[in-house]
Amino acid sequence: MSKELLKGNVALAEAAVRAGCQAYFGYPITPQTELLEHMAKRMVELDRAFLQAESEVAAINMVYGAAAAGVRVMTSSSSPGISLMQEGFSYIAGSEVPAVIIDVMRGGPGLGNIQPSQADYNQVTKTAGHGDFHPIVLAPATVQEAIDLTMLAFDLADQYHTLVFVIADGAIGQMMEPAELPPMRELSARPSWALTGAVGRKPNLVNSLYMGADGLEELNLRLQDKLAAIQQNEVRYEAHLVEDAEIVLVAFGTAARVAKTAVQHLRREGMPIGLFRPITLWPFPEEELRAVAEKTGALLVVEMNAGQMLQDVQRIVGRDLPVEFLGRMGGQIPLPEEVETAARALYGRVLAQAPVFGNR
Secondary structure: OOOEEEEHHHHHHHHHHHOOOOEEEEOOOOOOHHHHHHHHHHHHHOOOEEEEOOOHHHHHHHHHHHHHOOOOEEEEEOHHHHHHOHHHHHHHHHHOOOEEEEEEEEOOOOOOOOOEOOOOHHHHHOOOOOOOOOOEEEOOOOHHHHHHHHHHHHHHHHHHOOEEEEEEEHHHHHOEEEEOOOOOOOOOOOOOOOOOOOOOOOOOOOOOOOOOHHHHHHHHHHHHHHHHHHHHHOOOEEEEOOOOOOEEEEOOHHHHHHHHHHHHHHHHOOOOEEEEEEOEEEOOOHHHHHHHHOOOOEEEEEEOOOOHHHHHHHHHHOOOOOEEEEEOOOOOOOOHHHHHHHHHHHHHHHHHOHHHHOOO
């Protein structure tokens, strides 16, 4: 198949269609509205379910209902809309039904603006609803990866009966890049656990309400076992030029694109610098980052927020390794020159303390 020039939001939507998404419910919010618009056209063309809900709260509860009916279902939104969906996320997790959520992040807090941001990191990896659960969180850095990870998201949701987020900041949603779309998949058959009217069979039950503590603890223990299996099997990351790196940048999404450009520039200057890019923000590639950290002099975390992933990085590598931060907020994207300046300064400090921090 040949590549075509695709806008990120359109690529995300078409990937969902080709992954066999049978129902989409959403509400328009910039900078992801083109995604909803593409789904409105394509789902109707294919005689699948599309509905523009009256609110994000309504949309996520429609997703919950369709997921319980055993169809591949998705919604998409941006940061304030994702906030409104939190209760529905928790119900879906507690009911153990599969669903895919695309979050094209924008600046915050509050209504913020429509510029690209990564300020939803904590919202999707730590607090996607009340209770003890995590969704799988996939973070593409290119339009092609947005397509590939959306296809993967539906498979993982079905495999683990869980929520899967694909999170891209507004820059990825709005940019255009050459990318290759996969062939159309056949629609999945309804699974045996689905709610289909109980004609000729014993009724199924999809539920997240357990009035007794024993029953709810049993559910939570099962969820924790599932999360442990996901952590064991579904970690994804990119390690770029880290083998000999004295400084390793840690970044995801658009910030990682900027960081990789900085790495290329600094490598040409002879500076031993690399990039570690988490692709799964949950499960986070903890052991893989720890292994990289053991062989380097310092880490520089680059994000489009005030340092949300930074907290995870610091926890993972401990206090012995210098970890510094470069962040832009409010919809600002860091420039490669900013990253290069911060990396040079950090490298100078590492060299000054070489007996302590050298390439270990």
